[in-house]
Amino acid sequence: MSKRTLLRPLALASLVANIGLVVTGAAVRLTGSGLGCPTWPRCTDASYTTTAEMGVHGVIEFGNRLLGLALGVIALACFVAALLERPRRRSLVLLSLAVLLGIPGQGVIGGITVLTDLNPWVVGLHFLLSMALIALAYALWKRTAEGDGPPRRLVSAPLATLARLTALVSAAVIVVGVIVTGSGPHAGDENAKRNGLDPELIAQAHADLVFLLIGLSVGLWFALRAAGAPRPAIRAAGILIVVELGQGLIGFVQYFTHLPVLLVGAHMLGACLVWVATLGVLWSLRERPATTPAPPATPTPSATSATSATETTEPVATPVA
Incomplete structure (x- = not known):
C-alpha cells in the first residue's frame, strides 16, 4: 500500500476510534466506574495501572484510558502519513495535527473530571470535545478522497x-x-x-x-x-x-x-x-476537484497571422515580356 493510500484507512480508523471512545466513556459512567481510577494521571497513588483490589470498576475505567492511548497512536500515524504524502498536502497535515493535539487535550479534561469528582459540567465538556474530534477526524477522512482545488x-x-x-x-x-x-x-x-x-x-x-x-x-x-x-x-x-x-x-x-x-x-x-x-x-x-495545470497560452489570431505571413513569404516569379 502506498503512502498516498495509507492515510485514508488511518483517517477512517481515527474516526471509528473517536466514536468508540465515546461508547466506552458511556460504559464508564453507566457502570458507576467514573472513579474506578480515583486519581490522574496515575490510576492509584502508587500505580499507573489498575489493581486487583479496585475490582471491575478499576478495569473499566483503566480500559477507557488505554483506548485513549490507542487513539493517540492512530492520530500520530495519521499525522506521519500526511507528512510522508507526495505531493504533501497542507490541508491534510493541518487536519491530522489538529486531531493529534486534541487527544492529549481530551486526556487532560478527562483527568480534571476525576480530580473534580465527576463534576457534571466538566464531564459534559469532555463529551463535547469528543464531538469536535469526531468532526475533525471526519473532515480528514473526507479530504483524503478530494482534490486540492477550491471548494x-x-x-x-x-x-x-x-x-x-x-x-x-x-x-x-x-x-x-x-x-x-x-x-x-x-x-x-x-x-x-x-x-x-x-x-x-x-x-x-x-x-x-x-x-x-x-x-x-x-x-x-x-x-x-x-x-x-x-x-x-x-x-x-x-x-x-x-x-x-x-x-x-x-x-x-x-x-x-x-x-x-x-x-x-x-x-x-x-x-x-x-x-x-x-x-x-x-x-x-x-x-x-483536483487542481489541473493551466493550459499553455495560445497566440492571438493577429500574432498568428503575422507569423504565418512571415514564415510563408516566398519570392514571386517575374513574368517574361
Whole structure:
C-alpha cells in the first residue's frame, strides 16, 4: 500500500476510534466506574495501572484510558502519513495535527473530571470535545478522497443555508442532551453531584429541539429533491432522517422506561451517528476537484497571422515580356 493510500484507512480508523471512545466513556459512567481510577494521571497513588483490589470498576475505567492511548497512536500515524504524502498536502497535515493535539487535550479534561469528582459540567465538556474530534477526524477522512482545488458548491445558496441551519440545530441538540445527562441519575459514581437543573424541564427542551431538527431535515430532503440536487446529497439527507428517527425512538423509550443503562448507552452512540450523518449532509453539498495545470497560452489570431505571413513569404516569379 502506498503512502498516498495509507492515510485514508488511518483517517477512517481515527474516526471509528473517536466514536468508540465515546461508547466506552458511556460504559464508564453507566457502570458507576467514573472513579474506578480515583486519581490522574496515575490510576492509584502508587500505580499507573489498575489493581486487583479496585475490582471491575478499576478495569473499566483503566480500559477507557488505554483506548485513549490507542487513539493517540492512530492520530500520530495519521499525522506521519500526511507528512510522508507526495505531493504533501497542507490541508491534510493541518487536519491530522489538529486531531493529534486534541487527544492529549481530551486526556487532560478527562483527568480534571476525576480530580473534580465527576463534576457534571466538566464531564459534559469532555463529551463535547469528543464531538469536535469526531468532526475533525471526519473532515480528514473526507479530504483524503478530494482534490486540492477550491471548494465548489453543488446547490443554491438558500439550500446551503438551510443545511447549515440544520447542522446548527443538530449541534444544539447534542449540547442540550449533555445538559440533560448532567441532570439525570447516571453520574458515573453514586456520590457524584448533578448539575441541579430540573430533569423534566431540560428533557422537554431537548425533545423540542429534536422535533425541530427532524422537521428541518425532512424539509431539506424535500427541497433537495425539488431543486434537482445531486443524488449523493439527497441520499445523505435521507440517511440523516433515518438516523434521527432511530435516535429519537431510543430517546423516548429510555425516558419512559426510566433510563435503563443499555438504552442510555445506545443513545450516546446514536448521538455520534447523528452528528456524523449531519456532517455527511454538509460535505455532500460541495466538491473539491483536483487542481489541473493551466493550459499553455495560445497566440492571438493577429500574432498568428503575422507569423504565418512571415514564415510563408516566398519570392514571386517575374513574368517574361
